[in-house]
Amino acid sequence: MAARTATRKTRKSAARKPPTKTTTTPPPRGPAGAATAPPSTEAREAADVRAADLRDRSVDILDTARWDGAQEAAGLLQDAEDQARRIRRAAAADARRVLVEVADEAVRRLHLAEADADAVRADARGEAQTIIESARAEALQAAEEAIAAAEARAGQLLAEAEQRVSAVLAEAQERATALVDLRRTSAEAAYRKALADAAQIVAEAQERAGEITAARAALDSELDLVRRRARLDLDQELVARRAEIDAELARHREETEEARAEIEEDFRELRASHERERQAQRDRLAEELAELRRNAEAAARRQAQVILADAEREKSALLGEANTALAKARKDEAAAEQHLADARAAARRSARRKGISGRAWRGAPWIALAAGVGLAASGEYELARLVGFHEYVAPLFPLSVDIYAVVAFKKKSDVRPALSIMAASNLAYHLAERGGVHDPTNPHGSAIILGLTTVVVLTFVVIIWRVHRLLDSDHADTAPVPATGTPDGAGGTAPSGGGTGNATGGGTGNRGGTGTGGSGGNSTSTGSGKSGGSSGPTGTGKAAATGTGNPGGSRGRQRTGKAGRSGGGKPTAEQRAAVRGRAAEILRAGETPSPTALATEFGGLDPEWVRNQIRAVR
Structure with a gap:
């Protein structure tokens, strides 16, 4: 079988060699010079x-x-x-x-x-x-x-x-x-x-x-x-x-x-x-x-x-x-070239049509979304007006509801409560409108208005609460990278950020340190601090001059590397779960968890990050 395959491959390679080209004498040109062109190379x-x-x-x-x-x-x-x-x-x-x-x-x-x-x-x-x-x-x-x-x-x-x-x-x-x-x-x-x-x-x-x-x-x-x-x-x-x-x-x-x-x-x-x-x-x-x-x-x-x-x-x-x-095939060569030219022209026309229709189809979902949000906002606006809000303040209610829904969809959290609030607001207005709330002869009109007012007030209060929860969760997921500082004043390392430089620190004193960093501006900053003091930052560097700065050396807020904290990078999911579990245990025991104590207990984490985890548990 192998010999047969090798023979076949040899014959195929030999057969695929281009044949000897034969030159043919072109036909004489006519008097008008309109003779047929020879076949192309393709x-x-x-x-x-x-x-x-x-x-x-x-x-x-x-x-x-x-x-x-x-x-x-x-x-x-x-x-x-x-x-x-x-x-x-x-x-x-x-x-x-x-x-x-x-x-x-x-x-x-x-x-x-x-x-x-x-x-x-x-x-x-x-x-x-x-x-x-x-x-x-x-x-x-x-x-x-x-x-x-x-x-x-x-x-x-x-x-x-x-x-x-x-x-x-x-x-x-x-x-x-x-x-x-x-x-x-x-x-x-x-x-x-x-x-x-x-x-x-x-x-x-x-x-x-x-x-x-x-x-x-x-x-x-x-x-x-x-x-x-x-x-x-x-x-x-x-x-x-x-x-x-x-x-x-x-x-x-x-x-x-x-x-x-x-x-x-x-x-x-x-x-x-x-x-x-x-x-x-x-x-x-x-x-x-x-x-x-x-x-x-x-x-x-x-x-x-x-x-x-x-x-x-x-x-x-x-x-x-x-x-x-x-x-x-040689006879059909000219026709094939003509068909190829026609096909290229048709492809260009089809590409132009597809570009226009593609942009239209890509924009269609956003149009539908805008229309739906607009309809929902109209019902929410009318509900706010119905319960007595001023015409300049009433648009804030649909803004809060719809933006909360968009954020919930973006964060993939609280989607059902957001949609429930939107649907309940529109249903409340339309049902009240159909129920004759504006009819003076309706004995229950004032009671309906009072109930709807209560619902609207509770609704934007709930929205404020849920938006705070979303912000806390977002802050917990995007916690700052902690810096490091050595306990004996030997030195502290500021966390490396998105810049091109890094930051190092060394200092004297009890648990202080000095930090130097260079990113795009090659500037330095120093700082000293004590064990529990807040008189000065420890191992600090500005974002524009240290490794904690934004890419390109853009100036941002100052980050502080406190004593006893490790700067190995962003905490892992296991550390987040462990900190939240420990905070939940302390809360169940009726005590108030300390971010500094928990940061020290879990190997020198950032107290701010630990505080965010405690907020998420609460």
């Missing part, structure tokens, strides 16, 4: 410029045609590349989709194998649990049966022992009865025999108790043996079952590994086949892309040739039109 230059412009247009059209051909060829190539890119992306997407499907199938088969293995493990685990529970139940049942048998045997032995004890006790009772019977016969013999029998009975009872204890111990040992034997049998059976389950799990694990190996082998084979297919498709797409590129380049070349031929034909046509236009 017309020839205009025709040359137009011819150069036509040549530039033809060059631009040719460049545009070439650029369009190149753009169309580039578009065809871009379309072919985009189509090949889309085909490549579609093939890659198909390959990825096939890979994903194969991977999903492999994962699904692996999950199925793992699920089968988990199911086998769960079945084996459930079967082992069932076997363990059945073995445990059988062992518990056998133990319970053995315990029941042992308990039955123990009960039987206890019953036999109790029977034996009962029999022994019965026999002992019988013997005791017999001994009681024999006691009568032989107490001593019976006593010895009874002791022997009792000892024998006790020995027999102890023997029977030992036998019962031995039987119970034997029964307990037999029961413990039965329990141990049942537990041993159960453990052996559990070990056998666990070995069978482990063998089954190992077999299922081997089957799962074999299935996984088969799936991985199938996946590798499928991936290899897919890679071969994708490579073949990539080669085929590359061949198709090359064919599309060749076709696009051939079509672009043919299109460019057609566009170039059309551009050449258009260029020839444009050159012919340019030559025709150049001839026509």
